[in-house]
Amino acid sequence: MVAGICAGALVAAVLAAGADNGGTGGYSMRTDARFAPPGAFVPSAAVTYDMELVPAASWIEVRQHMAPVGGATTVGLRVTGMKPGHAYGVHVHTHPCGADPAAAGGHYQHVISSHADHVNPENEVWLDFTADEHGAGAARARHGWGFRQGEAASVVxxxxxGGKGTRVGCFTVPFGWVA
Incomplete structure (x- = not known):
């Protein structure tokens, strides 16, 4: 295991990161995992804190594409196995996942501020979705800015x-950043 990420998920992300930038300096990444509870015998980069809303073995995929010029970033999310019909809030957070839901830190913000006016989908990456009748969901967010190095590390x-809610799952993600 490398920094809390299962080796398979890390390798898939690293291979995808270099696969389609065409040498232009852009960044593309795709990584996925199955959720497991903290302390599971087989650890995962995806941790569930609520087995009713994020069952063990449910699946998550995160993709990121960053433009080679200007750093515009698109983040996509797909999930399966979630509670059918449930509405989830999903955000990029500043730290990797841990056994304690608080380990992922706060929401990543383009303009860092504790003021409530900065907690919004324009200043943060929000990937809210409602699971369909089969427990699947997807979301996508695009921003004209990119992440700062080392400041985006997970999806919670x-x-x-919306901007609040109890943390029910977390996925450590190798996000790219603007140089």
């Missing part, structure tokens, strides 16, 4: 959409 699922 919350029990309700």
């Amino acid at each position: 699922l919350h029990d309700e959409p």
